[in-house]
Amino acid sequence: MARYPALLFETLFMIDSSWLTEFPDMSRRDLLAIRQTLDSAYRTFSRAYGQSIEDFFNPLLHFLIWFEDLLIQTPWWIVLAAIVGLVYAATRSWRLCLGVLASFLAIGYFGMWEDTMRTLSIITVCTILSICIGIPIGILMAGSDRARSIITPLLDIMQTMPAFVYLIPVVMLLGIGKIPGVIAVVIYAIPPVIRLTNLGIRLVNKETLEAATAYGATATQRLFGVQIPLAMPTIMAGINQTIMMALAMVVVASMIGVKGLGQPVLKSITNQYFTLGLLNGLAIVALAIIFDRVSQTYAKRAQRHMEGNDNG
């Protein structure tokens, strides 16, 4: 009896022992078959629905083009005045306005005005899209543990999957251009705003929320009157991170035909133009710093009464 297991082991061992030294992977032929099936299925899908999906995104494309043209074709000093005006309205800080003015003047002086406007337009659109899609998803997540347990791993994948990988199906579906660029940027940049909306709402002081309920607030009144306002500092931090990540995607997006500051950088890499790369890189950095400071100052100004409160 006692010998039986050993015997069995020996038999198995003798039949085929290669799995001990080499991973028992599937045969190349099987793998190829899987790849071919999936690829061709996707290709059929994109052939069947590519057009309608493209139509779906058409209004967005028109808006993108319109906005970019607006920024580029309006005389530079009007655009600059508008930007500085916006910054002042949001922050009430002359120092920041001065910094913004100087940065944009330098950018223009070094001949990067048009590219900067293109980048500015696509980043603005991507940020607005991320906010419009991300905040409702974050709210959904905060309201249901089930939704959270489904969405969290998806966000993890979106943030860790190399951008090039999800560019492939997007490009297969929609070709090269602005829309695939926007989709790629949004996929990469949207997780922080979702995560922090969820977090901010979950961290809202329990007693304050209870007070709203006790006084007879409906779910909608609680959401818009208490949860979102109190979560705002956290949501703003998420938006800020989203903008930063969108800017970080500028170069990658330029690989699929998004014009702007990314393309000269790409060109500099392939041709080893150090100065060109550096200048455009600095312009991206300047945009990032401006977005960051302005959004943070705005957030602080809007939330100045909440200091010292548990919702931080």
Place this chain on the structure above:
Amino acid sequence: MDNNRETLIEIEGLYQIFGEEPNDVLPQVKAGASKEDVLAETGHTVGLRDINLTIKRGEIFVIMGLSGSGKSTLIRHFNRLIDPTAGKIKVDGENIMALSPKELITFRRHKMAMVFQHFGLMPHRNVVDNVGYGLSIKGEKKTDWVPKATQWLDTVGLAGYEEQYPSQLSGGQQQRVGLARALCTDAEILLMDEAFSALDPLIRSEMQEQLIELQENLQKTIIFITHDLDEALRLGDRIAVLKDGKLVQIGTPVDIMLRPADDYVKAFASDVNRARALSVQTVMTPSTEKLDANTVKEAKANFPQDKEYVFVFNNEGYQGVLTKEQATTLDDESPLKDALHPVPSVRKANLLQKVIPLSLNTRFDLPVVNKAGELTGRLEARKLADVLSPS
């Protein structure tokens, strides 16, 4: 306390069990398993077990117990912030467990207001917007509720703070805002969950006094939670003592002090300086028997024959005490004022320690008058002595 006030809230056989499957655990709890056993065997926490109580219209009903005894859990059932595992809750004869979600919102908007331990104010709304919150979510126009909110702020002593934000106020001020917010809705029932526990002793005592004074005019039904017997005795018309989710005694402050139901209550009660803990309202005998008179002649004509002495009032309020003997011997034309004994009046909210010397200085009962100067009761020296002598 007159006992014939009508019942406003009724709770019957209320159980609350926290955990995944409370209904499976309920029979075990009903059979009497202890909180520890239930937790060890099933992982469920017994929050409340078999709570039965009735609260009368217009009283201050205090629920007292140590931390973790289930006070917050219990008070959250009154407006259904928590739904019970089993049991009935009736408010004004209406079974509130049967309310639809929509009806529940209406019920919360009109029937009850709540004050929270850590104030529960909205940091992004200024003080006046906080006070008007209840009215604003009802859909009342801002131009209508701002004057009301301002008025209530004035009542709680915060006039001029309308535009401030909660973070700019001290704890005591924040809780006054919380109180004003509750009063502003005109709800008949006030739920106060350890409303004064987070405040410094001095501020706390001020707030207690303010609450008693407000209550004199408002006559709300107040359910007040505290872990502090001093506070319970001072505020409560009746007190319910909660231990491990179970009611161990319901009674008047004097009942709790003089006739504790078990050792748990006794331990609480023995720790208390009664003169500092009890207020006049717990000892006084409600009565409105007085003599309205401006002249000796009137006083003689209206003197109640069955009384040895009376409290004399005129349109300026309380004047003094007139004895039967005086009423028969006085000269009709002499000024009434000179004949009266200058017995001081006291207020419901006064602590006993303040009125003991007054009572010792006179052979008469002390009249209890309210803010408006009307007689609401009498304080008898014998009762005072009864309450103060250790049992």
